[in-house]
Amino acid sequence: MNNETSEQLNEQREAAEQAAIEKRRERLKNESTRIIEIANNESYSALKCIHQLSVAGGATEATYVAIEQRIVVDQDPAGAYHLALLAQNTPDLPIDARQLIELVVNKGDNHQRLALLKNLPLPPVELIKEQILASDDGEAIGQMNAYLQINPEGYGSHHMLSSGQSDQIVPLSRGNSNN
Template sequence: MNHPEKSTAPQNEQAAIEKRREHLKAESQRLIDMANNEPHSALKCIHQLSVAGGATEATYIAIEQRIVADQDAAGAYHLVLLAQNTPDLPIDARQLIELVVNKGDNTQRLALLKNLPLPPVNHIKETILASNDGEAIGQMNAYLQINPEGYGSHHMLGSSQKDRIVPLSPGNSIE
């Protein structure tokens, strides 16, 4: 007995994989072009990268270069969070974390403190204290009181999903 549908199934799977690969290559090139040519496009690129479901290494490098060129703390924050879930990305997460701590706002700094596995606790703490933002200092102190090592929310047993998902900073939208 011959089952023709069984013999075409692997071919159809392979064709679908090849079609997806070509789509990702095209999306990657489009995102690289956007990152290389549109100032302040990192958040848009990161969003579209997420929608596409992935990209080439060159795409991540182009987005990182756009973030650094623009000194874009919001873009740096989101790429760092993406990188913590994909450890082999070809980006310098330390440089991006430094950008967020030095140029970001206290909401982003507190989010790094809560969401990174091993955040630079002392540097974040010093920067928030230097801001004289009473509310942010209070939030930081409350968090560090229950988690003095700053091991990130995912290490805390009582952490809720709400603690892990941090939205874009106010005033930064993705289009």
């Protein structure tokens, strides 16, 4: 009788776990549909969508694709920066991180380019250098040179963290920090 009770408890636990998984899957599907709707209908909504995706804890592949398409249509370097970082940390996302990185390098400002340089595992150092030097922005050139002096290969923060140095992901907002 003890064996039967134990088996029944295991079956009930497995059924409850499966029900919880199905409930979460349904919630993510609903959130994905909502986020896709925003991406498809609101210009410059990529950051809003990425935030909601983060709050939801994930989404369908179609959601990532819709956000990427919104970024490309809007030529939104801030959205491109954040989705590129997300793609670098989650390699199986169905998006073209190279395209997003190029958008930031070519259309973004020097603050965004410097953030890419510091935060991508393997940033396109030469392209970023060219754009920053071409801008004649003395402050950005100084920051870039200082960073590349301690990190000539341009390995991003992931490399620096794993080598014992501390760094943090640089936010794009100009808030109260002086990055």
